[in-house]
Amino acid sequence: MTEALLEVTDLTKHYPVRAGVLRRQVGTVHAVDGVSFSLGTGETLGLVGESGCGKSTVARSVLRLVEPTSGQIRLEGEDITHLSKTALRPHRRSMQIVFQDPFASLNPRMTAGDIVGEPLAVHGLASGKELEARVARLFEQVGLRPDQMQNFPHQFSGGQRQRICIARALALEPRLIVCDEPVSALDVSIQAQVINLLIDLQRQHGFSYLFIAHDLAVVAHISHRVAVMYLGRIVEIADKDELFRNPRHPYTQALLASVPVANPLAKKLVPLVDGDVPSPVNPPSGCAFHTRCRFAMERCRTERPALLDAGDGHQVACLLNEGTGRNNAVA
Amino acid sequence: MANKSDLVLDVKNLKTVFFTNSGLFKAVDDLSFTVKRGETLAIVGESGCGKSVTALSLMRLVPDPPGRIVGGSVTLEGTDLLALDEAQMRAVRGNRISMIFQEPMTSLNPVIRIGDQIVEAVRLHRNLSRKEAGEIAVEMLRLVRIPEPARRAREYPHQLSGGMRQRAMIAMALACRPALLIADEPTTALDVTIQAQILALILDLQRELGTGLVLITHDLGVVAQTAQRVIVMYAGRKVEEAGVEALFAAPKHPYTRGLMASIPAVPASGAPAQARLNEIPGTVPSLVRLPQGCAFAPRCKLAVKRCEAEYPPLADWGGGHLAACWRAEEVAEVA
Ligand SMILES: Nc1ncnc2c1ncn2[C@@H]1O[C@H](COP(=O)(O)OP(=O)(O)OP(=O)(O)O)[C@@H](O)[C@H]1O
Ligand SMILES: Nc1ncnc2c1ncn2[C@@H]1O[C@H](COP(=O)(O)OP(=O)(O)O)[C@@H](O)[C@H]1O
Numbered sequence: 248m249t250e251a252l253l254e255v256t257d258l259t260k261h262y263p264v265r266a267g268v269l270r271r272q273v274g275t276v277h278a279v280d281g282v283s284f285s286l287g288t289g290e291t292l293g294l295v296g297e298s299g300c301g302k303s304t305v306a307r308s309v310l311r312l313v314e315p316t317s318g319q320i321r322l323e324g325e326d327i328t329h330l331s332k333t334a335l336r337p338h339r340r341s342m343q344i345v346f347q348d349p350f351a352s353l354n355p356r357m358t359a360g361d362i363v364g365e366p367l368a369v370h371g372l373a374s375g376k377e378l379e380a381r382v383a384r385l386f387e388q389v390g391l392r393p394d395q396m397q398n399f400p401h402q403f404s405g406g407q408r409q410r411i412c413i414a415r416a417l418a419l420e421p422r423l424i425v426c427d428e429p430v431s432a433l434d435v436s437i438q439a440q441v442i443n444l445l446i447d448l449q450r451q452h453g454f455s456y457l458f459i460a461h462d463l464a465v466v467a468h469i470s471h472r473v474a475v476m477y478l479g480r481i482v483e484i485a486d487k488d489e490l491f492r493n494p495r496h497p498y499t500q501a502l503l504a505s506v507p508v509a510n511p512l513a514k515k516l517v518p519l520v521d522g523d524v525p526s527p528v529n530p531p532s533g534c535a536f537h538t539r540c541r542f543a544m545e546r547c548r549t550e551r552p553a554l555l556d557a558g559d560g561h562q563v564a565c566l567l568n569e570g571t572g573r574n575n576a577v578a
Numbered sequence: 579m580a581n582k583s584d585l586v587l588d589v590k591n592l593k594t595v596f597f598t599n600s601g602l603f604k605a606v607d608d609l610s611f612t613v614k615r616g617e618t619l620a621i622v623g624e625s626g627c628g629k630s631v632t633a634l635s636l637m638r639l640v641p642d643p644p645g646r647i648v649g650g651s652v653t654l655e656g657t658d659l660l661a662l663d664e665a666q667m668r669a670v671r672g673n674r675i676s677m678i679f680q681e682p683m684t685s686l687n688p689v690i691r692i693g694d695q696i697v698e699a700v701r702l703h704r705n706l707s708r709k710e711a712g713e714i715a716v717e718m719l720r721l722v723r724i725p726e727p728a729r730r731a732r733e734y735p736h737q738l739s740g741g742m743r744q745r746a747m748i749a750m751a752l753a754c755r756p757a758l759l760i761a762d763e764p765t766t767a768l769d770v771t772i773q774a775q776i777l778a779l780i781l782d783l784q785r786e787l788g789t790g791l792v793l794i795t796h797d798l799g800v801v802a803q804t805a806q807r808v809i810v811m812y813a814g815r816k817v818e819e820a821g822v823e824a825l826f827a828a829p830k831h832p833y834t835r836g837l838m839a840s841i842p843a844v845p846a847s848g849a850p851a852q853a854r855l856n857e858i859p860g861t862v863p864s865l866v867r868l869p870q871g872c873a874f875a876p877r878c879k880l881a882v883k884r885c886e887a888e889y890p891p892l893a894d895w896g897g898g899h900l901a902a903c904w905r906a907e908e909v910a911e912v913a
């Protein structure tokens with residue numbers, strides 16, 4: 248096992264819910280609730296889960312764009328959880344983010360070249376001709392033409408705008424790139440282009456991805472390991488192949504069964520869970536999934552399952568079978 | 579083979595154009611298709627290819643200006659909808675033909691209780707008392723499996739979750755038992771577990787009520803799991819049509835083939851980690867400046883001289899498998 252580039256321990260982020268004229272606190276959003284994982288150099292960890300389960304909050308906490316309520320974030324061995332703005336600055340270079348919406352995240356009044364070059368200029372790493380040459384190289388790396396540097400964001404298609412965002416993230420030669428739904432807004436044929444680009448760049452530069460998406464197939468495709476989140480917690484984490492072949496958490500199983508397979512001869516869709524995800528404001532007690540779980544037992548309402556080793560490199564948070572979850576193979 | 583009277587919808591040579599600042603373009607060009615009673619026809623394609631404009635054209639809801647239906651016919655149960663005046667169309671819309679949208683709030687009024695909205699929709703078309711219509715409303719909410727339907731009927735849209743709002747919209751669309759339901763990306767905004775619930779619900783109800791369904795989506799997985807027949811659109815045109823099994827087994831158009839190869843699949847065991855996907859190079863062309871010949875030519879690996887000069891006609895390659903490509907016969911071998 249390589250040394251972990253990123254290590255997140257017991258990360259928690261709560262938001263108060265206020266109401267009334269006195270803005271009294273009436274509840275707590277458990278956006279992230281005790282999340283731990285590590286990410287190796289050159290590795291891609293996929294983070295999946297339904298809307299509102301806390302994926303983006305994990306991403307933003309890792310980058311210190313939101314302040315965690317508790318827990319620890321270590322980057323390259325150093326605890327960065329409480330570093331001041333200035334102390335954080337050198338680390339900012341090592342971690343970059345690519346967002347879902349390539350429209351909102353680009354300044355419409357700047358040229359594409361200036362957008363990509365800005366981090367280099369801000370960090371005083373290049374200027375003048377040197378800056379221009381480096382930006383041109385970044386454009387080529389992401390499959391854009393250097394003659395497009397003079398164009399403004401609205402002159403690019405959605406896929407091209409995402410390439411601009413990726414080029415900008417690459418500029419500072421980061422070690423970690425957090426991708427928050429980077430292809431969700433793109434058409435399928437364009438999505439494939441961007442996924443391929445991300446894979447190629449990782450092979451060339453060896454950086455790590457924390458890759459967030461709600462599309463399981465996309466996550467499966469790009470990740471080495473996958474973590475499944477439900478209501479602020481990781482319920483299962485395993486190597487990609489292991490997770491998809493032998494999912495152990497009832498929620499992961501339901502999630503996989505819900506994916507419409509692009510093969511008309513394959514087994515038809517079976518909704519394995521009823522109802523909607525409960526609100527993260529005061530989420531269910533015990534196992535947060537117990538309100539929708541087909542296998543819920545009495546103790547699931549009160550006991551919170553820990554994320555435990557279940558063999559085969561699998562970690563599962565489910566009380567079934569002494570904490571190893573439901574074995575899909577025998578079901 | 580289908581009996582003629584089984585035909586719910588017969589669209590012939592539909593053409594819808596938009597007049598915009600950057601010029602006139604055909605959002606839907608020469609589109610023909612049919613839907614039988616109880617049948618699901620999927621329309622699939624990338625954003626901007628004309629799926630929603632097709633749906634709005636069938637409903638006669640194309641915003642005018644800037645849009646206008648300039649040709650063709652839309653025959654619903656024997657009546658050409660394009661020949662009706664607006665009053666006659668209002669009697670059909672929401673009654674014999676209904677539509678559900680990606681965003682439920684497009685068709686739900688935020689300040690009217692769910693039940694009352696269904697009551698109004700029903701009373702617009704049927705001569706019923708409020709009480710009778712109210713009973714139908716609760717019955718419809720039960721049919722779409724909303725728990726405690728009588729209580730929910732008294733709630734406002736914002737009091738329901740996203741999945742429930744989608745169910746309420748479906749209840750309203752089906753309240754008059756339409757012959758045809760058009761669903762434009764009905765699950766695109768939903769989480770995958772909710773999507774599975776809603777798709778299963780739509781298909782169950784369709785079977786129960788015998789409704790014809792036009793399901794619009796960009797997701798080939800949804801197509802494979804729901805449709806009997808599929809139309810693939812590219813740049814406003816139908817480029818391929820086939821039964822769902824034939825389409826997935828042997829797509830005839832290079833674009834369809836490219837789309838299928840570019841979607842990642844949940845890994846089969848033994849698949850190498852991080853294999854590159856097959857991508858279709860380039861982007862969808864602007865409708866204002868379409869190439870003269872095949873619109874897909876600039877992105878097509880198989881393109882030859884002829885493709886750039888002449889638009890390929892839709893030809894039948896056997897068993898109702900249509901494709902508009904000069905090289906359709908070779909696609910399976912070459913691509
Ligand atoms: N600034 C905030 N104040 C209050 N609540 C917040 C805030 N940011 C996020 N939340 C809540 O925390 C929960 C997790 O949000 P988050 O954005 O991390 O979800 P997500 O998994 O990224 O969802 P999606 O798939 O929709 O992007 C949600 O319930 C959200 O409403
Ligand atoms: N109200 C409108 N005004 C101008 N152009 C429109 C309008 N509605 C749709 N279009 C254009 O028509 C084309 C087809 O759009 P649409 O049917 O919405 O695509 P989709 O297949 O994504 O549903 C697109 O180029 C779109 O920009």
Ligand code: SF4
Pocket residue numbers: 496497498534535536537538540541542543544547552564565566567
């Ligand atoms: S702990 Fe109980 S409720 Fe939670 S997933 Fe396991 S069986 Fe279901």
Ligand code: SF4
Pocket residue numbers: 831832833872873874875876878879880881882885890902903904905906
């Ligand atoms: S007609 Fe020519 S360009 Fe068009 S899809 Fe067929 S081979 Fe490709």
Ligand SMILES: [Mg+2]
Pocket residue numbers: 302303304427
């Ligand atoms: Mg998010």
Ligand SMILES: [Mg+2]
Pocket residue numbers: 629630631762763
């Ligand atoms: Mg649309």
